Amino acid sequence: VNDITVKENLPCVNENVDDVTEKSDYDIKTENTRQRIRRVVYMHSREIVEAANKMIKVENRASLVSGLIESYGLHKYLRVTEPRPATFDELSIFHSGEFLEFLKSINDQDDEEKYTEEAQLYGLSYDCPAHTGVYDYVRLITGATVQAAEHLIDNMADAAINWFGGWHHGKKDSAAGFCYSNDIVLGILKLRERFSRVLYVDLDLHHGDGVEDAFCSTNKVLTLSVHKQAVGFYPGTGKVTDVGCGKGKYYAVNIPLKDGIQDTEFSTLVCRILVKIKEKFDPDVVVCQCGADGIIGDPMESFNLTQLSLGRCISTLLSWKLPILLLGGGGYNHANTARCWTYLTSIAVGRKLQNDIPEHKYLLEYGPDYELQITPGNKKNDNSKDYIQNLYHDVLYNINQMMTNTQSR
Numbered sequence: 521v522n523d524i525t526v527k528e529n530l531p532c533v534n535e536n537v538d539d540v541t542e543k544s545d546y547d548i549k550t551e552n553t554r555q556r557i558r559r560v561v562y563m564h565s566r567e568i569v570e571a572a573n574k575m576i577k578v579e580n581r582a583s584l585v586s587g588l589i590e591s592y593g594l595h596k597y598l599r600v601t602e603p604r605p606a607t608f609d610e611l612s613i614f615h616s617g618e619f620l621e622f623l624k625s626i627n628d629q630d631d632e633e634k635y636t637e638e639a640q641l642y643g644l645s646y647d648c649p650a651h652t653g654v655y656d657y658v659r660l661i662t663g664a665t666v667q668a669a670e671h672l673i674d675n676m677a678d679a680a681i682n683w684f685g686g687w688h689h690g691k692k693d694s695a696a697g698f699c700y701s702n703d704i705v706l707g708i709l710k711l712r713e714r715f716s717r718v719l720y721v722d723l724d725l726h727h728g729d730g731v732e733d734a735f736c737s738t739n740k741v742l743t744l745s746v747h748k749q750a751v752g753f754y755p756g757t758g759k760v761t762d763v764g765c766g767k768g769k770y771y772a773v774n775i776p777l778k779d780g781i782q783d784t785e786f787s788t789l790v791c792r793i794l795v796k797i798k799e800k801f802d803p804d805v806v807v808c809q810c811g812a813d814g815i816i817g818d819p820m821e822s823f824n825l826t827q828l829s830l831g832r833c834i835s836t837l838l839s840w841k842l843p844i845l846l847l848g849g850g851g852y853n854h855a856n857t858a859r860c861w862t863y864l865t866s867i868a869v870g871r872k873l874q875n876d877i878p879e880h881k882y883l884l885e886y887g888p889d890y891e892l893q894i895t896p897g898n899k900k901n902d903n904s905k906d907y908i909q910n911l912y913h914d915v916l917y918n919i920n921q922m923m924t925n926t927q928s929r
């Protein structure tokens with residue numbers, strides 16, 4: 521699918537492009553021909569949807585996400601790109617050879633034999649089982665994220681989307697938290713081949729520990745994670761005092777929150793912190809993990825967000841006009857996750873969407889309202905005003921300790 525020619529989409533503009541002031545017809549015409557329509561690469565193929573569908577705990581979610589995006593006709597505004605599997609060597613840029621050899625060895629086994637001693641060693645256990653074909657799955661998902669990054673490096677796109685990626689708990693030598701590899705770390709390492717400073721933003725309900733750990737001692741990658749923090753809640757890391765180490769001290773930023781936070785409070789806090797980080801760190805490229813398990817209706821039953829929160833964060837990041845990589849992640853209410861990522865895709869391409877879910881194969885999954893917009897619940901908000909105020913100041917204090925990009929050069 522080629523990206524649309526400008527004349528076709530004259531009436532619609534990217535909502536982030538500055539408004540055209542009063543101009544003559546000629547100016548408006550030339551203005552529109554010159555107007556930047558964001559080039560958005562969208563990683564998608566039947567093969568990756570089928571592989572992602574098989575992932576336990578998110579069965580069939582991939583079909584819902586890609587089905588809803590197509591039902592709104594958004595693929596007409598996207599550069600749909602078939603992902604290629606990552607090679608063993610590409611995966612070993614971050615993951616250990618032993619871990620990869622193990623994943624390869626169990627790829628063709630059927631499910632029973634997997635809970636061996638060795639499996640436990642690599643983070644695969646009863647509550648994080650590896651299904652048949654797990655190595656093929658890891659190659660495809662990770663290859664898609666790395667390839668999306670390559671499009672940004674080659675300036676083939678202004679934004680790149682891989683809703684099948686975003687597995688932020690993956691460790692160098694083990695699976696963790698249902699992440700069998702860490703596609704995000706490999707995507708960031710790919711971006712670092714070309715970009716000097718990478719900003720990583722993690723909007724998932726859970727702390728992005730795998731990505732933070734991988735880059736905790738460098739000042740070239742700033743990791744920002746906003747997540748739930750509660751006793752016994754996975755993974756348990758990500759306190760506001762967790763700021764990174766060595767040369768990377770103050771280049772890890774954590775925003776730990778309690779249950780019940782809503783759109784306005786969440787997006788105001790995150791966007792104010794993003795603006796401060798932009799000023800101090802001056803990133804060249806952005807990677808954003810858009811995990812949707814903080815949305816109301818998710819079985820995690822924690823935050824009280826709708827897709828508007830993530831939308832406001834993405835709009836802020838897009839307004840910076842930096843190359844940006846958007847990734848998926850958690851999200852266990854599959855219809856709401858599809859609603860969220862379809863909405864974010866529409867912001868990236870600058871198209872407004874009707875609230876009625878279009879007629880398509882999975883329409884029934886969106887009952888009983890059949891609407892795109894998610895309605896906030898009336899959960900108690902455990903985040904007091906004081907807690908949010910103090911948290912904001914603590915986070916700002918940490919950011920101000922960061923050497924400005926000029927000082928640290």
Ligand SMILES: CC1(C)CN(C2CCCC2)C(=O)N1c1ccccc1/C=C/C(=O)NO
Pocket residue numbers: 577647689697698724725726754811813819820849850851852
């Ligand atoms: C098994 C699933 C992934 C699903 N789930 C819920 C929702 C639906 C059924 C119970 C969990 O708590 N999970 C987990 C179990 C152990 C460790 C981590 C996670 C989730 C990680 C995550 O989302 N990171 O972003």
Ligand SMILES: [Zn+2]
Pocket residue numbers: 724725726811813849850851
């Ligand atoms: Zn999560």
